[in-house]
Amino acid sequence: xxxxxxxxxxxxxxxxxxxxxxxxxxxxxxxxxxxxxxxxxxxxxxxxxxxxxxxxxxxxxxxxxxxxxxxxxxxxxxxxxxxxxxxxxxxxxxxxxxxxxxxxxxxxxxxxxxxxxxxxxxxxxxxxxxxxxxxxxxxxxxxxxxxxxxxxxxxxxxxxxxxxxxxxxxxxxxxxxxxxxxxxxxxxxxxxxxxxxxxxxxxxxxxxxxxxxxxxxxxxxxxxxxxxxxxxxxxxxxxxxxxxxxxxxxxxxxxxxxxxxxxxxxxxxxxxxxxxxxxxxxxxxxxxxxxxxxxxxxxxxxxxxxxxxxxxxxxxxxxxxxxxxxxxxxxxxxxxxxxxxxxxxxxxxxxxxxxxxxxxxxxxxxxxxxxxxxxxxxxxxxxxxxxxxxxxxxxxxxxxxxxxxxxxxxxxxxxxxxx
Numbered sequence: 092x093x094x095x096x097x098x099x100x101x102x103x104x105x106x107x108x109x110x111x112x113x114x115x116x117x118x119x120x121x122x123x124x125x126x127x128x129x130x131x132x133x134x135x136x137x138x139x140x141x142x143x144x145x146x147x148x149x150x151x152x153x154x155x156x157x158x159x160x161x162x163x164x165x166x167x168x169x170x171x172x173x174x175x176x177x178x179x180x181x182x183x184x185x186x187x188x189x190x191x192x193x194x195x196x197x198x199x200x201x202x203x204x205x206x207x208x209x210x211x212x213x214x215x216x217x218x219x220x221x222x223x224x225x226x227x228x229x230x231x232x233x234x235x236x237x238x239x240x241x242x243x244x245x246x247x248x249x250x251x252x253x254x255x256x257x258x259x260x261x262x263x264x265x266x267x268x269x270x271x272x273x274x275x276x277x278x279x280x281x282x283x284x285x286x287x288x289x290x291x292x293x294x295x296x297x298x299x300x301x302x303x304x305x306x307x308x309x310x311x312x313x314x315x316x317x318x319x320x321x322x323x324x325x326x327x328x329x330x331x332x333x334x335x336x337x338x339x340x341x342x343x344x345x346x347x348x349x350x351x352x353x354x355x356x357x358x359x360x361x362x363x364x365x366x367x368x369x370x371x372x373x374x375x376x377x378x379x380x381x382x383x384x385x386x387x388x389x390x391x392x393x394x395x396x397x398x399x400x401x402x403x404x405x406x407x408x409x410x411x412x413x414x415x416x417x418x419x420x421x422x423x424x425x426x427x428x429x430x431x432x433x434x435x436x437x438x439x440x441x442x443x444x445x446x447x448x449x450x451x452x453x454x455x456x457x458x459x460x461x462x463x464x465x466x467x468x469x470x471x472x473x474x475x476x477x478x479x480x481x482x483x484x485x486x487x488x489x490x491x492x493x494x495x496x497x498x499x500x501x502x503x504x505x506x507x508x509x510x
Contacts, residue, residue: 104340107129107345108133108134109476112346112347113484117312119491119492127312128304135301142445144295146291152204152207157197173407175421177410211482213482213485214478219291231291235288243282248264265283265284292385298399321354343467349366358466362509363508369445374438375435388432455471457486457504
């Protein structure tokens with residue numbers, strides 16, 4: 092940066108323009124703070140782009156529950172569609188794996204579910220408010236989403252329904268006939284379904300993030316596209332060094348998803364972050380046999396959902412290095428299963444791969460860094476970042492402003508993993 096180029100000066104610099112980062116910027120701006128959101132790409136172009144677009148009331152159960160331990164033997168075969176894992180990665184990250192599995196106990200599941208319930212409740216309210224404010228209300232569908240079993244899934248569906256009911260989350264158990272009435276255009280492959288009736292979905296997650304970013308810009312915030320080089324404390328504030336200049340801010344919010352840990356490392360923080368990699372592909376829909384809502388195939392561990400770009404089929408989780416070469420085996424395995432339920436044509440566009448950032452307890456970090464005043468951490472939202480982004484951002488903005496967050500944030504405190 093030349094000496095004649097002044098640094099941009101703001102109250103809050105948000106690093107990352109996915110759903111979490113844009114939400115943090117929007118919430119901070121709505122509190123009257125000056126805000127800039129920075130990312131190397133346009134808003135909603137990275138991890139937040141490639142998901143099923145579900146704004147889920149029922150995603151309160153973390154990934155690592157007692158059910159995971161029960162299913163672990165079949166996952167260890169490394170052939171199950173729900174999970175593939177890379178052996179060298181697992182050996183190198185054995186500590187993370189052990190901590191992840193050690194948290195999958197009944198005693199630790201309910202408190203984490205309660206914490207996620209608070210985060211999700213706030214997020215759903217904000218999503219429904221912001222999407223209208225942003226002029227994107229046409230993108231939201233209040234049709235719920237369906238988890239469905241081909242085999243004998245009745246006991247599992249009822250158990251999940253009971254677990255959700257403990258937190259006041261409504262759902263409906265459906266038989267084959269009820270599923271056909273709900274989704275008349277699919278092939279009747281499912282014998283049991285669980286309809287998450289209080290859940291919404293959108294037809295383009297990336298477009299929704301962009302709409303929220305535009306809402307921020309219309310309200311006086313700034314969206315800046317640049318490579319983020321480093322951050323450093325300066326006096327009572329922070330300097331953010333970019334490829335094309337710098338920003339001076341009283342507060343910095345790190346919301347870079349899977350890239351967050353490496354930005355924090357020079358400050359002495361070692362974050363135990365792993366990556367749930369996932370894939371998707373779009374297909375030409377049959378306009379005469381429309382899919383009406385997202386469907387999660389329980390046995391196949393994939394989702395298919397109607398999107399603006401076509402029918403999006405997503406894969407299960409791949410545990411490996413964030414930037415390892417793509418392996419489309421999971422996606423290729425489930426596409427024929429999806430075709431056995433929904434009618435769609437040829438593939439359109441490129442296959443997508445992304446990495447969802449996950450901490451050992453499957454809860455995000457939401458709060459101030461332990462040793463640096465004015466440094467706020469907002470990442471680790473694993474595969475529900477699109478749902479939980481608004482609540483995460485609102486909590487961060489409230490704490491920056493010295494106000495009480497809209498839900499209990501103790502369980503999300505960064506100091507549970509970094510000191």
